[in-house]
Amino acid sequence: MAGSDVPGDGSKASGAMLAIGELADRIGVPTHVLRYWETRFPQLKPLQRSGRRRYYRAEDVALAERIHHLLHVQGFTVEGARKALSESGAKAAEAPAIETRAQAATGNGAMGQAHGVPVAALVALRERLAAALD
Numbered sequence: 442m443a444g445s446d447v448p449g450d451g452s453k454a455s456g457a458m459l460a461i462g463e464l465a466d467r468i469g470v471p472t473h474v475l476r477y478w479e480t481r482f483p484q485l486k487p488l489q490r491s492g493r494r495r496y497y498r499a500e501d502v503a504l505a506e507r508i509h510h511l512l513h514v515q516g517f518t519v520e521g522a523r524k525a526l527s528e529s530g531a532k533a534a535e536a537p538a539i540e541t542r543a544q545a546a547t548g549n550g551a552m553g554q555a556h557g558v559p560v561a562a563l564v565a566l567r568e569r570l571a572a573a574l575d
Contacts, residue, residue, distance in 0.1 A: 458488070458496040458498055459496070459497045459502060460494065460496060460497075461475055461476075461487070461495040461497070464501075464502060464505060467502070468505060468506055468509045469509075470509060470513075475495075475505065478505065478508055481523065482504070482508060482522075482523060482526065484504055484526060485501060485504050485505060485508065486501070487501050504526075507526070508522060508526070511525055511526070
């Protein structure tokens with residue numbers, strides 16, 4: 442697996458840069474998708490060497506994996522994923538403090554909540570949506 446530190450298994454060390462084809466294989470998208478993402482996500486800026494060959498650093502790889510997750514797993518639009526990334530970057534420093542205060546105020550830990558929303562509220566919403574579809 443790419444990212445393994447075991448020498449001789451044909452993979453790169455975890456800190457090694459990946460070429461565009463290696464990253465595309467790793468996250469399961471064609472190379473042209475990565476190039477497109479570079480035009481839509483200003484945070485994704487791989488190094489470009491001679492011949493405009495792209496090399497992705499560890500932070501670029503993590504960002505590309507996050508973009509893939511937002512778009513292909515969570516179903517965000519490109520614009521929605523851009524907003525989610527910019528909001529998560531702006532709120533990253535304050536999020537732990539807010540979550541801790543909210544948990545202290547409500548008495549809820551990580552159990553019983555999904556991304557800061559009480560599970561009971563999500564269940565009620567699901568029931569309302571199901572009723573509306575019937």
